[in-house]
Amino acid sequence: MCPQPKSTARSERNPDSTRRRILEAAFEQIHHRGYQGMRLDEVLAVTGLTKGALYHHFPNKRALGYAVVDTLVREMVETLWVRPLADAEAPLDALIRQVRDLPGLAGERVVTLGCPLNNLAQEMSPLDEGFRRRLDETFTLWHRAVAQALTRARDAGQMRADVDPEQAATFIVAALEGCIGMAKNAQSLERLAQCGAGLVGYLQSLGSQASDGRD
Amino acid sequence: MCPQPKSTARSERNPDSTRRRILEAAFEQIHHRGYQGMRLDEVLAVTGLTKGALYHHFPNKRALGYAVVDTLVREMVETLWVRPLADAEAPLDALIRQVRDLPGLAGERVVTLGCPLNNLAQEMSPLDEGFRRRLDETFTLWHRAVAQALTRARDAGQMRADVDPEQAATFIVAALEGCIGMAKNAQSLERLAQCGAGLVGYLQSLGSQASDGRD
């Protein structure tokens, strides 16, 4: 009947899957109400697990929060930004496309709930150094991806030579989070598009034939 | 001895001053730990007041939070952005100067704790419509000030005519909040300056003779 020693993930015992389920439920709760607003009982109710299971996998609430950042939030950044930019032939165009498609990619969630990474950063950075460091690492991942894309774009002559990729990347990431934040507060997808258009305009101004007309 | 019917504000009874003290203490707590993280007991400890006083002036915690937005947060935006931009003769330059001076004006606080308005917006907008509306109004105040400054700059020939003030203002406010958020997560004044430089670059590109480099 059950000859598989390692089923994918049933209701049977599977610690990895259990841990993952806890993390995902916690991520969801944090995304909705923030880390401080997340209730362990709610996580357990959603997963159908109990205190015993949770505290078997995580020593306390804080460790659970850390793990969410280290795994899910990080994965999100890698999926959404690092990989697409790393593979792109025309990095600057890819970046612009990524910003343009953001409303579509992230869906309504990003408007109603905002960016999980930025939410956590704004909430926890001043309160907990452990969070801050992990979130900073995650931001660095993102920043590096953008900076490398810009560097490649510059080397390929697709971007103005006088632009500092590091500084521009910092600003781009910041502006992007700012746009998402604006849209979230307005609870408006239009606002996201409007704000994103401003960023796209900035990005296009980085293009090689945009600053001075000598093409 | 005490002929003054309305002393400025001693430890004697003065409801307005008491209310204000509660608001300021609450603002401080919210700025540090967010609305959900604010503890009424802590507010009372700081002010030296008691539950009785607090619940005499505010029906509940939420109303206190609302009042903080309606008074202190709003005043902050007006002092820091609305008034300086309204009085400026060269609005675009004033805007740039305001962004440049931000590290100095807001001091270290903005780096360690971030922007009170944006903090609250990111935390509460998805959770409470009352907060969201009030914060949205406050953002609108700010946005309008920037948009009007840009319009005046354009009409005075200090800004490119092809820039839409409304959209640009949205992006500017968003980018500014994004920059502050980045600096806050990095806990670095340098980061704020670096990120702000990116924004200043964008603002300068709005100047009339900035788009094409033929001066």
Place this chain on the structure above:
DNA sequence: CTACAAACCGACCAGATGGTCTGTCAAGCG
């Protein structure tokens, strides 16, 4: 088949927290 350990259950606890309620005190008023 047994023994053992990992995985998980769920009742229970201590402290924190928003909120209530009765009472006190000062000031204006007739």
Place this chain on the structure above:
DNA sequence: CGCTTGACAGACCATCTGGTCGGTTTGTAG
């Protein structure tokens, strides 16, 4: 000078919440 009312004090409460702990089940090695 008594009465009323707003301003405030502070003890008390119900509930929530992170965390604990002894017990139970399941897989698996010997």
